[in-house]
Amino acid sequence: xxxxxxxxxxxxxxxxxxxxxxxxxxxxxxxxxxxxxxxxxxxxxxxxxxxxxxxxxxxxxxxxxxxxxxxxxxxxxxxxxxxxxxxxxxxxxxxxxxxxxxxxxxxxxxxxxxxxxxxxxxxxxxxxxxxxxxxxxxxxxxxxxxxxxxxxxxxx
Amino acid sequence: xxxxxxxxxxxxxxxxxxxxxxxxxxxxxxxxxxxxxxxxxxxxxxxxxxxxxxxxxxxxxxxxxxxxxxxxxxxxxxxxxxxxxxxxxxxxxxxxxxxxxxxxxxxxxxxxxxxxxxxxxxxxxxxxxxxxxxxxxxxxxxxxxxxxxxxxxxxxxxxxxxxxxxxxxxxxxxxxxxxxxxxxxxxxxxxxxxxxxxxxxxxxxxxxxxxxxxxxxxxxxxxxxxxxxxxxxxxxxxxxxxxxxxxxxxxxxxxxxxxxxxxxxxxxxxxxxxxxx
Numbered sequence: 001x002x003x004x005x006x007x008x009x010x011x012x013x014x015x016x017x018x019x020x021x022x023x024x025x026x027x028x029x030x031x032x033x034x035x036x037x038x039x040x041x042x043x044x045x046x047x048x049x050x051x052x053x054x055x056x057x058x059x060x061x062x063x064x065x066x067x068x069x070x071x072x073x074x075x076x077x078x079x080x081x082x083x084x085x086x087x088x089x090x091x092x093x094x095x096x097x098x099x100x101x102x103x104x105x106x107x108x109x110x111x112x113x114x115x116x117x118x119x120x121x122x123x124x125x126x127x128x129x130x131x132x133x134x135x136x137x138x139x140x141x142x143x144x145x146x147x148x149x150x151x152x153x154x155x156x
Numbered sequence: 157x158x159x160x161x162x163x164x165x166x167x168x169x170x171x172x173x174x175x176x177x178x179x180x181x182x183x184x185x186x187x188x189x190x191x192x193x194x195x196x197x198x199x200x201x202x203x204x205x206x207x208x209x210x211x212x213x214x215x216x217x218x219x220x221x222x223x224x225x226x227x228x229x230x231x232x233x234x235x236x237x238x239x240x241x242x243x244x245x246x247x248x249x250x251x252x253x254x255x256x257x258x259x260x261x262x263x264x265x266x267x268x269x270x271x272x273x274x275x276x277x278x279x280x281x282x283x284x285x286x287x288x289x290x291x292x293x294x295x296x297x298x299x300x301x302x303x304x305x306x307x308x309x310x311x312x313x314x315x316x317x318x319x320x321x322x323x324x325x326x327x328x329x330x331x332x333x334x335x336x337x338x339x340x341x342x343x344x345x346x347x348x349x350x351x352x353x354x355x356x357x358x359x360x361x362x363x364x365x366x367x368x369x370x371x372x373x374x375x376x377x378x379x380x381x382x383x384x385x386x387x388x389x390x391x392x393x394x395x396x397x398x399x400x401x402x403x404x405x406x407x408x409x410x411x412x413x414x415x416x417x418x419x420x421x422x423x424x425x426x427x428x429x430x431x432x433x
Contacts, residue, residue, distance in 0.1 A: 059337075061334070061340065062340075063334065070333050070334065071333070071334055072331050072332070072333065073331060073332040073333070073334060073336060073340045074331050074340060075340050075341050076338075076339050076340040076341060078339075078349070099334075101337055102337075138345070138348075141344070141372070142341055142342045142344065142345055145330075145342040145344070145368070145369070145372060146330045146331070146342060148368055149303065149330070150272065150273070150365070150366035150368050150369050151272055151273030151274075151301070151302055151303040151307065151330070151365075151366060151369075
């Protein structure tokens with residue numbers, strides 16, 4: 001009954017909406033429910049990237065800290081977004097902090113479980129590539145725009 | 157406009173206030189008492205006597221032609237002199253000049269405004285027009301991006317627009333300190349999210365902000381299915397005479413002061429992509 005619930009939730013999430021039933025069945029074995037109260041740290045820089053989160057509800061701030069500087073929020077993620085990409089490649093360590101801005105409900109997928117299944121089933125691995133890389137690309141482009149600091153000198 | 161477009165009219169600063177650390181808004185009254193009608197998106201040449209003249213978009217309500225409202229960022233000698241005027245000072249004004257946002261012509265459509273930084277100022281007259289005639293449009297969305305929470309222009313007005321039930325307002329900043337509970341991320345992320353719930357064929361989009369921001373936003377709009385002939389952008393070039401004589405603002409075959417600043421995107425898309433122009 002519980003596993004059936006995950007299948008439904010995953011099949012409705014924007015990231016996996018186009019996935020076939022077999023894929024969702026495989027993924028649901030790695031899934032669990034997560035809840036973070038407002039203000040709670042979800043993960044910190046340097047933590048093992050042992051989960052990827054699919055946000056079902058709520059907002060999450062991605063923060064970067066530097067010595068003698070206030071932490072900086074560089075991105076906020078919202079309902080339907082994917083939180084965490086460091087699980088995709090070694091050394092599987094988070095490179096920023098994530099903090100719940102309000103109550104957050106999410107599905108987490110165990111990264112070890114996912115990587116193992118992808119290793120055993122290259123088709124699943126290819127599907128993960130197809131579904132996660134576009135999110136990475138969007139965020140990579142956004143980062144480039146942020147680096148340009150485009151709002152610096154616009155005249156009225 | 158004065159008969160001779162090169163001759164400034166005198167305007168008295170009725171009220172001036174700081175919007176941001178380096179940005180001021182001023183209300184101007186014509187000393188000759190003549191009305192100053194304008195269309196959303198047009199600009200004036202503002203003259204700080206003894207310092208110089210600069211092109212500044214009108215940021216006030218087009219339904220009120222009794223005076224002018226301009227929002228200016230201090231980025232140089234002339235804009236600095238204008239941004240630091242005091243109540244009662246007199247400045248020169250030539251205009252209004254240039255093309256307008258065709259909001260009145262886009263009646264019935266879902267209007268999407270995309271603004272970045274001080275680019276919200278030239279769009280504000282068009283936003284006022286749509287808000288005042290809201291029943292004539294099927295939707296109103298504003299996506300606004302700024303560098304940080306401290307750089308949000310017209311912050312109180314943004315809150316009041318956001319609180320309306322008939323508008324969708326998405327405000328995002330490039331980065332923020334902890335404590336900020338709003339969105340952080342670039343305009344295109346917010347735009348993509350807003351577009352997800354809209355019939356793209358119904359959208360007419362008006363963009364103003366840094367050219368790079370507009371370029372990426374147009375990519376998002378067209379990728380989502382918004383027709384390119386329903387996208388308008390406001391270009392900024394070095395405008396001097398404002399009447400197409402001097403050539404300082406030449407943009408390919410056009411002069412931005414005379415043929416712009418508002419262009420339909422398909423008119424200028426080829427040039428926007430050229431590094432040399």
